Amino acid sequence: MSKELKVQSWRPLEEVQKLFRETFQSHIFRLLQLREKGKPVGWFWAGSPVELAYVFDVANIFPEQYTAFCAARKKSDKLIDAAIEYQYGEFTCDYLKCSVGSILNSEAAPLGGHCGLKPDFVLDSRMCCYGHHAMSEIFANLYTEVKRFIIDAPYWTKEMVGKVDFLTKMPERISEEELEFVIAQLWDLMHFLEEITGEKLDEEHMKRVFEVSEKTSRNLIEIANLMLSKPTPMSQMDYRDFPAIGFFITAADYALHFTEKSLEIIKERVKKKEGVVEEEKLRLMSQGIIPWYSELYKYYEERGVTFPLNLYVESTFYLIEASKPLESLLRRSMLPINCDIDAWIESVVRRAKLADVDGAIMFENIGCRPISFGLRALKEVLWQELGIPSIIVEAPQCDPRIMPLERAILKMNAFIESLL
Amino acid sequence: MDSLTDVKRWFSKSNAINLAKELHVKGKKVFGLVSWSIPEEIVYAADVLPFRLFGNSYFIEKAHMYLPSWCCSYARSCLEEALNERFKWLDGVVASKLEDTCIALFYLLRHIMKPKFTYLLQVPVIKSEKGKEYFIKEIMRFEKVMEDFIGRTIFDEDLRRAIRVYNENRRLLKMIYEMRGKGHLPLRSAEVLDIVTSSMLIPKDEHSKLIKDLLDSVNKMRRREESGIEEKVRLHISGTEVLDPEVLQIIEDCGAVIVSDDLNTGTIYFWSEVDEKEDPYEALAEQYLLRGAPNILVTRQLSRGVDERIEYMRSLIEEFNAEGVIFLIDRGCEVLGHAYPHLRDNLRKLNIPSLRLDLDYPISREHYVTRVRAFIEMVRGKHV
Ligand code: SF4
Ligand code: SF4
Numbered sequence: 001m002s003k004e005l006k007v008q009s010w011r012p013l014e015e016v017q018k019l020f021r022e023t024f025q026s027h028i029f030r031l032l033q034l035r036e037k038g039k040p041v042g043w044f045w046a047g048s049p050v051e052l053a054y055v056f057d058v059a060n061i062f063p064e065q066y067t068a069f070c071a072a073r074k075k076s077d078k079l080i081d082a083a084i085e086y087q088y089g090e091f092t093c094d095y096l097k098c099s100v101g102s103i104l105n106s107e108a109a110p111l112g113g114h115c116g117l118k119p120d121f122v123l124d125s126r127m128c129c130y131g132h133h134a135m136s137e138i139f140a141n142l143y144t145e146v147k148r149f150i151i152d153a154p155y156w157t158k159e160m161v162g163k164v165d166f167l168t169k170m171p172e173r174i175s176e177e178e179l180e181f182v183i184a185q186l187w188d189l190m191h192f193l194e195e196i197t198g199e200k201l202d203e204e205h206m207k208r209v210f211e212v213s214e215k216t217s218r219n220l221i222e223i224a225n226l227m228l229s230k231p232t233p234m235s236q237m238d239y240r241d242f243p244a245i246g247f248f249i250t251a252a253d254y255a256l257h258f259t260e261k262s263l264e265i266i267k268e269r270v271k272k273k274e275g276v277v278e279e280e281k282l283r284l285m286s287q288g289i290i291p292w293y294s295e296l297y298k299y300y301e302e303r304g305v306t307f308p309l310n311l312y313v314e315s316t317f318y319l320i321e322a323s324k325p326l327e328s329l330l331r332r333s334m335l336p337i338n339c340d341i342d343a344w345i346e347s348v349v350r351r352a353k354l355a356d357v358d359g360a361i362m363f364e365n366i367g368c369r370p371i372s373f374g375l376r377a378l379k380e381v382l383w384q385e386l387g388i389p390s391i392i393v394e395a396p397q398c399d400p401r402i403m404p405l406e407r408a409i410l411k412m413n414a415f416i417e418s419l420l
Numbered sequence: 421m422d423s424l425t426d427v428k429r430w431f432s433k434s435n436a437i438n439l440a441k442e443l444h445v446k447g448k449k450v451f452g453l454v455s456w457s458i459p460e461e462i463v464y465a466a467d468v469l470p471f472r473l474f475g476n477s478y479f480i481e482k483a484h485m486y487l488p489s490w491c492c493s494y495a496r497s498c499l500e501e502a503l504n505e506r507f508k509w510l511d512g513v514v515a516s517k518l519e520d521t522c523i524a525l526f527y528l529l530r531h532i533m534k535p536k537f538t539y540l541l542q543v544p545v546i547k548s549e550k551g552k553e554y555f556i557k558e559i560m561r562f563e564k565v566m567e568d569f570i571g572r573t574i575f576d577e578d579l580r581r582a583i584r585v586y587n588e589n590r591r592l593l594k595m596i597y598e599m600r601g602k603g604h605l606p607l608r609s610a611e612v613l614d615i616v617t618s619s620m621l622i623p624k625d626e627h628s629k630l631i632k633d634l635l636d637s638v639n640k641m642r643r644r645e646e647s648g649i650e651e652k653v654r655l656h657i658s659g660t661e662v663l664d665p666e667v668l669q670i671i672e673d674c675g676a677v678i679v680s681d682d683l684n685t686g687t688i689y690f691w692s693e694v695d696e697k698e699d700p701y702e703a704l705a706e707q708y709l710l711r712g713a714p715n716i717l718v719t720r721q722l723s724r725g726v727d728e729r730i731e732y733m734r735s736l737i738e739e740f741n742a743e744g745v746i747f748l749i750d751r752g753c754e755v756l757g758h759a760y761p762h763l764r765d766n767l768r769k770l771n772i773p774s775l776r777l778d779l780d781y782p783i784s785r786e787h788y789v790t791r792v793r794a795f796i797e798m799v800r801g802k803h804v
Contacts, residue, residue, distance in 0.1 A: 088758065091752055130755075152545045152551070374527065
């Protein structure tokens with residue numbers, strides 16, 4: 001690394017990490033309890049109406065979260081190999097390869113593969129990316145008994161929604177046809193859940209679930225905004241746990257507890273003007289799914305390069321309005337990758353200004369088209385409009401063999417030095 | 421048409437592109453289509469030429485600036501054409517939201533070409549009545565935006581006429597396949613591919629005239645040269661956007677005859693007709709969502725898309741007496757990256773042999789020949 005960047009003492013938020021481990025345990029405990037009660041198991045994707053799992057007391061498994069867990073523990077390579085051996089495309093996303101690999105090679109799969117819980121149903125969602133839809137089809141092929149329920153949302157164009165705040169996923173407007181189409185499907189989904197659980201929708205319970213979700217979601221949004229403070233208050237090695245909350249379990253009491261406590265801790269840091277390192281030398285924006293196996297962020301944070309704005313993590317948050325539960329679920333699909341790219345780029349430009357970043361690092365998640373195919377256009381616009389330089393690093397989110405830490409560092413060092 | 425040799429000229433991609441450009445020079449508006457699942461009849465009814473965007477897979481240089489090397493060659497080659505300003509003359513670009521490569525390509529084309537008209541069509545992924553209702557509204561919205569652009573109303577009769585013109589073209593293309601299957605068409609499958617892809621580039625009525633001329637010439641030939649089709653192994657080809665005639669040529673050079681396919685640049689594009697008696701919007705939604713050749717991206721609720729696709733493949737294989745299937749797979753194609761193992765497994769269950777060929781450009785002829793010959797021998801052996 002460059003001579004200018006000396007290693008400093010790195011200050012991750014250990015309490016937040018501990019809280020996250022407890023949250024994870026609470027989630028596993030919930031799953032076991034529900035299984036004991038004979039409740040059905042549903043597999044859910046990011047960006048889909050996951051809050052309904054809490055409304056209907058379904059044991060909720062998240063293949064993406066599970067595979068991120070495998071990768072973070074460096075247990076994903078055998079799973080990926082099993083999928084490729086079966087001739088799934090090598091350029092499909094890592095979540096598919098790991099997830100399917102854990103079914104094809106269950107012996108190599110940590111936690112018994114998806115926490116040992118086979119699905120009774122898969123919520124096939126076209127609310128985020130084509131991959132989810134295709135993977136649900138694959139699960140329905142591999143587990144022939146599984147029920148696959150599809151929910152579809154449009155790819156949101158500017159004409160339909162105008163400008164969108166991509167942190168809260170609040171648009172200027174929502175076109176009538178789309179609102180009607182998606183809400184009608186959400187009702188169908190609830191009827192399906194009634195059938196599969198054998199229980200009628202309990203509106204009071206639903207209200208409570210959404211009240212918890214709203215509080216959790218507000219906390220997450222506040223945390224994202226606090227992250228923009230100077231100095232950057234939290235390490236990305238801690239922040240990377242937050243998508244698990246934002247994407248999947250906002251409705252859980254233990255998620256609310258996690259965000260409340262984390263928020264307090266982060267606020268305190270901001271108040272004391274304490275950052276993840278003593279002396280912040282550079283502030284970078286980050287885009288793309290975090291390579292879960294990598295300690296790249298830690299390496300740079302220790303050298304004074306911090307990451308106040310992580311667009312991927314922010315994409316997993318959204319503002320839930322308990323007074324409008326179904327409309328909130330619909331807005332979940334207004335992820336940057338399911339919205340007009342130009343609208344998203346506009347919002348990134350606004351956010352990058354707020355974060356006052358010096359540059360951007362973008363992870364090209366090999367196999368993920370919605371994230372990777374727009375990166376170069378974003379890079380162009382950031383440079384043209386804000387004079388922010390960026391670097392693109394090839395990094396599948398779960399396969400450490402493609403981007404060993406040393407190679408990534410080598411590639412990034414020259415870029416970082418050019419910013420100093 | 422003077423002779424059969426003219427076929428190659430008339431249906432060649434370069435000829436079709438020139439024809440479209442000539443029409444544009446004369447004042448006709450032309451829209452580039454990124455996806456194959458767009459109800460083109462609406463565009464045609466507006467007196468705009470739907471022009472499917474194709475590139476040339478062999479020469480990718482500039483597209484690397486925007487798309488990684490693992491992207492499918494269809495998207496990369498289209499983008500390359502755009503960056504070389506070969507699509508600059510187009511008035512608009514239209515895509516469907518069904519899959520992510522096409523969406524990304526659509527936005528990149530918009531970013532680079534800045535065309536006057538762009539539209540991302542919301543094709544639902546669920547085959548259902550609700551999906552259909554929504555899709556009818558979406559088709560109407562598309563029509564309205566088109567009307568604003570061209571500055572005139574598209575009447576029901578315009579649309580009905582477009583449907584008739586498209587259906588006629590579908591029937592003629594089907595006839596070409598049927599004649600080829602019976603050994604009555606003295607054309608190689610590479611040339612048949614040109615016939616289908618050119619139909620995506622020039623006005624359908626003109627294309628239909630060309631096919632009729634072709635069929636006339638074929639019928640006038642008192643006796644065709646012996647095609648030797650009886651001795652050849654009959655194959656079905658499966659894949660997505662296959663554009664390169666050379667691959668088909670290689671397969672047929674190895675002693676096979678291609679009799680059917682489920683390619684986006686083949687039967688998936690034209691196999692079934694739009695109902696002319698129904699309300700045109702309803703009929704288009706039915707066709708493109710529910711009834712047409714099964715789109716692997718669109719599924720019925722609580723069912724599997726692969727089952728429908730396999731049934732479609734099986735029925736073609738039976739109709740055309742195909743003895744085996746060759747999958748032509750672009751390694752960057754996300755759709756097949758997911759679907760291939762299940763298509764393969766289901767064919768196995770039906771006892772239909774299949775071979776996977778990865779489409780890597782530039783094509784390694786020797787490698788293909790070895791594998792295809794071995795496959796053909798294996799298929800032949802099955803019947804001994
Ligand atoms: S990584 Fe990309 S392709 Fe894979 S599930 Fe996520 S958004 Fe979809
Ligand atoms: S279907 Fe496959 S080949 Fe066609 S555009 Fe999509 S990814 Fe590319």
